[in-house]
Amino acid sequence: MNRNFQLLGDAWARPQGLIALLCVLLLLPGDALFGAGFSQDAAPAQEAAAKIPPEQLDSLVAPIALHPDPMLSQILVASTYPLEVIQLHQWLQQNKGLKDQALADAVKKQDWDPSIQGLAGLPEIVKQMAENVKWTTDLGNAFLAQQNDVMDAVQRMRKKAKGAGNLKSTEQQKVETKVVEKTEVIVIEQSNPQVVYVPSYNPTVVYGPPVYPYPPISYPPPGYYAAGMAISFGVGVAMGAMWGGGWGYGCGWGHNDVNINVNNNFNRNTNIQGGNRNNIQGGNRVNAQGGNTWQHNPQHRGGAPYSDRATANKFGGTARGDSMSSRQTAARQNQARSAGNMDRGGAGNRGGAGPSAGNMDRGGDRVGSRDVPSASSRGGGAFGGSSGSGASARASSSRGASSMGGSRGGGMSRGGGGGRRR
Numbered sequence: 001m002n003r004n005f006q007l008l009g010d011a012w013a014r015p016q017g018l019i020a021l022l023c024v025l026l027l028l029p030g031d032a033l034f035g036a037g038f039s040q041d042a043a044p045a046q047e048a049a050a051k052i053p054p055e056q057l058d059s060l061v062a063p064i065a066l067h068p069d070p071m072l073s074q075i076l077v078a079s080t081y082p083l084e085v086i087q088l089h090q091w092l093q094q095n096k097g098l099k100d101q102a103l104a105d106a107v108k109k110q111d112w113d114p115s116i117q118g119l120a121g122l123p124e125i126v127k128q129m130a131e132n133v134k135w136t137t138d139l140g141n142a143f144l145a146q147q148n149d150v151m152d153a154v155q156r157m158r159k160k161a162k163g164a165g166n167l168k169s170t171e172q173q174k175v176e177t178k179v180v181e182k183t184e185v186i187v188i189e190q191s192n193p194q195v196v197y198v199p200s201y202n203p204t205v206v207y208g209p210p211v212y213p214y215p216p217i218s219y220p221p222p223g224y225y226a227a228g229m230a231i232s233f234g235v236g237v238a239m240g241a242m243w244g245g246g247w248g249y250g251c252g253w254g255h256n257d258v259n260i261n262v263n264n265n266f267n268r269n270t271n272i273q274g275g276n277r278n279n280i281q282g283g284n285r286v287n288a289q290g291g292n293t294w295q296h297n298p299q300h301r302g303g304a305p306y307s308d309r310a311t312a313n314k315f316g317g318t319a320r321g322d323s324m325s326s327r328q329t330a331a332r333q334n335q336a337r338s339a340g341n342m343d344r345g346g347a348g349n350r351g352g353a354g355p356s357a358g359n360m361d362r363g364g365d366r367v368g369s370r371d372v373p374s375a376s377s378r379g380g381g382a383f384g385g386s387s388g389s390g391a392s393a394r395a396s397s398s399r400g401a402s403s404m405g406g407s408r409g410g411g412m413s414r415g416g417g418g419g420r421r422r
Contacts, residue, residue, distance in 0.1 A: 052142055055211040057153035060139055062203040062214050063128070065157035066231065068173060068188050068196065070247035072154065073258045075125065077115040077249055077294055079140035082133055083302035084116040089130035092123055100240055104265060113300040114266035118248050121237060124198055128217065135215040141307035144296055144315075151256035157207060158186040166206045166230035172197040173233075181254030197233040206230045249294065258294040 052060070064075050078085060091110065098106050107120040119126050129136045143150050161167040162175070167186070169175045174189045190196050202219040203210070220232065248264035260267060298315040305320045306312040312319035 051146060052149070053212075054149070054153065054156070057142060057146070057149055058157055059203075059210050059212040059214050060135075060142055061150060061153045062157055062207060062210070063135075063217055064139075065154045066161060066167060066188065066199055066201060066206065068190055069251040070249055071122070071125070071196065071198070072188075073249040073251045073294075074115055074118060074247070075129070076139070076143050076150070077258060078113070078119055079129065079136050080144055080296050081113050081116055081300045081302070082129075082137040082140060083304050084112045084300055085119075085126065085129045085136055086133060088112065088116050088119060089126050092120065092126060104244075108266065113297060114248060114264070116300075117266045118243065118264070121243065122198065124234070132215065132217050135217060137304065141311070145307055145311045148256040151251070151253070155185055155253075158188070160208070161206045161230075162186060164206070164208060164230075166201075170231075170233075172236070173199070178253075183254065185253040187251075187253070192236075194239050195236040196239060197236050199231050199233055201231045252293070255293075259292050260294045262292065 064072055067075065087110075088107075091107075095106070103120060107117045110117065119129075139150075158167060167175055167188075169191070171191055174191050176187050176189070178185060178187050200220055203214045244265040245263040245268060246261055248261050248267050250259045250261065252259045262268060296315060298317055301315070301317055303318075305318045306315065307320060309319045
């Protein structure tokens, strides 16, 4: 209990830290703050929570299912780090003048996961995720616990929208049906690899009435859309200085996973600083077998609990409903793991161990001297690289790779990350 009050006291002295700490508390179970003083004998969490049913997953992914594949995959990855999403949103609000290379250089200096850093050029996406942090957290938890099911839900929603005549190719995006590893999928790519548009739509209009309620996110009013269009697009974002090396992520539809482009500006920066591409514990996104499949980095979780004990055990964190003793044990294990990684020189971004509550305070202290473009100024070049989105249709054509196509349906042939090879 004394430790809790000490953290609160330290945070109160630092406004940035207070905001971050409050965000942590909002994501913790109801008894997390006061459990030490009043509930030492709470029942341990179930080993694994019940699976989220398909219709609930459909509604959960509805707000992003029609985004271009690389944008979708990056949102899914970033949603597993909800506290860093909030930090990025605050940073963007406090720094509204940087753009292009200056923006890329400034955000690289923040010790966030590369998926978070790369979202700095998409302020409206960041705003949606941060202002609806419960949805973001639920999406990330579902993706970690039921990745295959989440990717299937995206395809179901795309088929529903296409069947209703609301998902089609336009000057902003290219919609194609492909066969990837014997599975028919709908792939959404940028029409122009050099420009990306963020789609805006009301799920009820695009998909129809939900079986399970859609997330309570604010959607544009019906009059916002052009006549006969269920999906609207804002100003195109030029892929300029920020995302050098192409998009950082792509959908591996053949295996329902997310592929990573290690040559992306931010992924490359982490790989170099982490020192070992194949070391998951060292903070790198590439799996231990040396492939290009994204792996969650718990060091950037920031203390946010996982949805169930099985997922928490996998990544070495706490779970919703854990007793105080379980949380304390997990905290000690995380500290020991982080200390070991730091000794090996391979922990997280730039060798750091990832943001604990204390680290988030320090990160907040550095904010304030830089400016970042707001959503209204996103027409300026915010990204870099020429890679478009999409997945290859290896089963249907050996040359069917799209602008981000790889041998497993989600590599980055232009971005340089490459798909998986066998």
